[in-house]
Amino acid sequence: MLPHPFTVERVRRETHDTFTLELKGTNGIGGFSFAPGQFNMLYRFGTGEVPISISGDPERSDTLVHTIRAVGTVTESMERLKKGDIIGVRGPFGRGWPVLEARGCDVLIVAGGIGLAPLRPVMYRLLSRREQYGKIAILYGTRTPSDILYSKELEQWRSRFDLQVRVTVDRGEKDWKGHIGVVTTLIPRASFDPHEAVAMICGPEVMMRFTIRELEKRGVRRSNIHVSMERNMKCGIGFCGHCQYGPTFVCKDGPVFPYEKIEHIFRIREI
Amino acid sequence: MHTLEPILTEHPFLKGLNHAYIQLITGCARNVRFEPGQFLFREGEEANEFYIIRHGRVVMEIFTPERTAIPIQTVEEGEIIGWSWLIPPYHWHFDAQAVDMVRAIALDGKCLRNKCEEDHDMGYELLKRFAHIMEQRLQAARLQLLDVYHPHSGVAGPSARALKNKKR
Amino acid sequence: MKPFFIIHRNSLDSLFGALVGRNFTLVGPTLRDRAVAYSEIATVNDLPFGWTDEQDGGTYRLKKSDRQTLFDYAAGPHSWKKFLFPPALQLWEAERQIGPHEASPEYPPSHEGRGEQPRYAMIGVRSCDLHAIAVQDKVFAEGSHRDPTYEARRKNLFIVAVNCSHGGGTCFCRSMNTGPRATSGFDLALTEILEADRHVFLAESGSDRGAQVLREVTQEEAQESDIRAAERITADASVPMGRLMDTTDIRGLLYNNYDHPRWDHAAARCLACGNCTIVCPTCFCNTVEDFTDLAGTRAERRRRWDVCFAVDFSYIHGGSVRSTIRSRYRQWLTHKVATWIDQFGTSGCVGCGRCITWCPVGIDITEEVREIRANRPDDRKTLSEVGHAHT
Incomplete structure (x- = not known):
């Protein structure tokens, strides 16, 4: 339960309410290995602790990267961190995305809003072993053009010939020439083999529900759909009971679940 | 003059449609092109056509005096725009503007309506395809309405409001 | 012997x-x-x-x-x-x-x-x-x-x-x-x-x-x-044991009855006081709180028992997942006798009766389970069928 002190190496502003921290271990803590989709508990001295997914490159274990949305006291205080500041880290926790199981398959990544952050490590992993996967499509939807996360990286990825990158916004802005419409409208346009595709979805629950419906329409097997769930978390290790989701603990049985495993409770209200 | 029939046959909206119907529809079709910024149609105008997009992106907008044009949705290659020609009084409910150069096939609504009245089987086939698109757009509009990425839209219910100011 | x-x-x-x-x-x-x-x-x-x-x-x-x-x-x-x-316990300082x-x-x-x-x-x-x-x-x-x-x-x-x-x-x-x-x-x-x-x-x-x-x-x-x-x-x-509970396939019973009207009945009486969780010998939910002194030089983390009946127990940014008492009572009971079995291979209820005695309005876990069991609509769809109905 002890947070390890990490030093802030860099703070990068992403959008008006999101920022990325690059952290390095102190006190001789060197590498930090994690699986794409896992999360850490980040602690701000005296203020509190929050669960944040890891959004860096799993191959680069020297730097720990977290993209955070400032929506509460703790995350807002983290927004004020500067290079050289110390932050506490516990983790990594949870089960991640099925990047190994997806080898040999087409991969469909559907992200909504800040939900792109826990999927970015998947992208790094897929691209570092590009030959092991079939078609890869990233479908990303967010609120407005100025809410687009990692826009430079998305641009770079879009310029590759071996990737489909589609970005949409719920609300257009004046100079936006791109797609307008919810992320589910991108699904019929993506090119993949529904019978051999593994889908990884992260975003607000309602967005994931609509997305799954659209994927099923295209014939993607339920057993190949994976979702990342969010619940209140205090401990990260299954002691505190807060993150219960039906019979599961999101912190240790998730946050990534095969849709099949939670399908029976996925649409039950207030579970 | 070459016919539009092969293009219509291949378009996702009409794919799989009986060949005889395609021929009938081809009789109501013409090739059109819009420059970036050009309007396909405007709100309130008579809806005499609908468009099968072959290339480019069209934005559907509603104009408000306070916020100028609010873009609602974009449609692209492989999709269609417009069903007001099907529903009386046959007027457009929004503006449609080309974002970039748009190539499309315009189908004459009156001509199609007549053909559908004459041949209900064809009418039903077409209506099914439109119903599918209407359903998709309705679902999308509902999801859009939820504004799901807004920080305080994650969870509905009274507590969302109660806790809104109790930030953590 | x-x-x-x-x-x-x-x-x-x-x-x-x-x-x-x-x-x-x-x-x-x-x-x-x-x-x-x-x-x-x-x-x-x-x-x-x-x-x-x-x-x-x-x-x-x-x-x-x-x-x-x-x-x-x-x-x-x-x-x-x-x-x-x-x-209450200090975890570290x-x-x-x-x-x-x-x-x-x-x-x-x-x-x-x-x-x-x-x-x-x-x-x-x-x-x-x-x-x-x-x-x-x-x-x-x-x-x-x-x-x-x-x-x-x-x-x-x-x-x-x-x-x-x-x-x-x-x-x-x-x-x-x-x-x-x-x-x-x-x-x-x-x-x-x-x-x-x-x-x-x-x-x-x-x-x-x-x-x-x-x-x-x-x-x-x-x-x-x-x-x-x-x-x-x-x-x-x-012989004179005050209560009985039929535990036959209790997981299936509760997993198939998340929408049973009986939950409303319990919710109408439940005060969400959390007494049942405090007196329960197995309830383990807890929370951690971080503190600093006024000068901001010392910080500590304390753990204390938490109560799943509290609104912010399930708070995620935007609101609480379980905003109604109905859903919180359902969570407590379903966890105690059903999901606990999936989580730990045993029921979370040991039949001590404390939650019944110390409930200020006398809600009785055995009665709730009995009512859900007795009044199951016969033609109830399975959960997955319910889950896929859409409009």
Whole structure:
């Protein structure tokens, strides 16, 4: 339960309410290995602790990267961190995305809003072993053009010939020439083999529900759909009971679940 | 003059449609092109056509005096725009503007309506395809309405409001 | 067959002495605030002598008994979990240090589960509570992560169980297969036998250290008649047992009835006070809170029991997942008797009845389960079918 002190190496502003921290271990803590989709508990001295997914490159274990949305006291205080500041880290926790199981398959990544952050490590992993996967499509939807996360990286990825990158916004802005419409409208346009595709979805629950419906329409097997769930978390290790989701603990049985495993409770209200 | 029939046959909206119907529809079709910024149609105008997009992106907008044009949705290659020609009084409910150069096939609504009245089987086939698109757009509009990425839209219910100011 | 021994009422103190001699802190039932409460004890005189109780939904009343017994009452408002899983605990503290970056001098945190943990000897643990301890063992000491405080205290623990002679008004251990007779999980188990001319305890050991202690305290082997008397006593305890719960496929029952109208019925009465979670011997939910001193130089993290009936228990940015009392009561009950089985391979309910007695409005877990079972719509769709209906 002890947070390890990490030093802030860099703070990068992403959008008006999101920022990325690059952290390095102190006190001789060197590498930090994690699986794409896992999360850490980040602690701000005296203020509190929050669960944040890891959004860096799993191959680069020297730097720990977290993209955070400032929506509460703790995350807002983290927004004020500067290079050289110390932050506490516990983790990594949870089960991640099925990047190994997806080898040999087409991969469909559907992200909504800040939900792109826990999927970015998947992208790094897929691209570092590009030959092991079939078609890869990233479908990303967010609120407005100025809410687009990692826009430079998305641009770079879009310029590759071996990737489909589609970005949409719920609300257009004046100079936006791109797609307008919810992320589910991108699904019929993506090119993949529904019978051999593994889908990884992260975003607000309602967005994931609509997305799954659209994927099923295209014939993607339920057993190949994976979702990342969010619940209140205090401990990260299954002691505190807060993150219960039906019979599961999101912190240790998730946050990534095969849709099949939670399908029976996925649409039950207030579970 | 070459016919539009092969293009219509291949378009996702009409794919799989009986060949005889395609021929009938081809009789109501013409090739059109819009420059970036050009309007396909405007709100309130008579809806005499609908468009099968072959290339480019069209934005559907509603104009408000306070916020100028609010873009609602974009449609692209492989999709269609417009069903007001099907529903009386046959007027457009929004503006449609080309974002970039748009190539499309315009189908004459009156001509199609007549053909559908004459041949209900064809009418039903077409209506099914439109119903599918209407359903998709309705679902999308509902999801859009939820504004799901807004920080305080994650969870509905009274507590969302109660806790809104109790930030953590 | 294990030999049974006899400890006389007057030599019970020598048992306590043997435990104190082994550096145990004795904790057991005492009278406090007109209830039986577990706290530190020194001698037999601290136990509730000649008392019994009456319990029902929302009702608890201590009564003078006409029998001069020490253990003739059912579970009180306390459970033993407070000794192993303290209601409040400092997890660690950290001091702000002036380091290389003067602008950002911080910590590191120190001491986790360090410091000596108490060595408790629990006197008078009932069979249901032995099972409750075993349930919490699975949560805190048998998973992939272990709680150091719990583990240390649990390792030190010495348990003297007492077999029930009195079936409480809200008890249903028989339904949960958790009593009334203690069968394992103790160092010593006692059955109180009060006859016209003698007051003794039939004692058996459940561990090597239990056997050692027992040898020090008594040499008197039990007679066949004593053993039969003790058997009669525990058998009697289950005859007037106040409650029953049919646990047949209880997981399936609850998983198929998330939308049962009965939840509204419970929600209309439930005050969301959380009493049931506090008195429950297995409820383990907790939260952590971070503090600093005014100068901002010292920080600490404390853990305390939490209550799943609180609105912000399920808070994620934007709001609470379980915003209605209906969903929170449903979560508590479904977790207790159904999802717990998936999580830990055992029911979270041991049938002690505390949640029924201490509910201020008398909501009864056995009644709720019974009503859900009795009024299932016959043509109910399966969950997955319900899940896929859309408009």
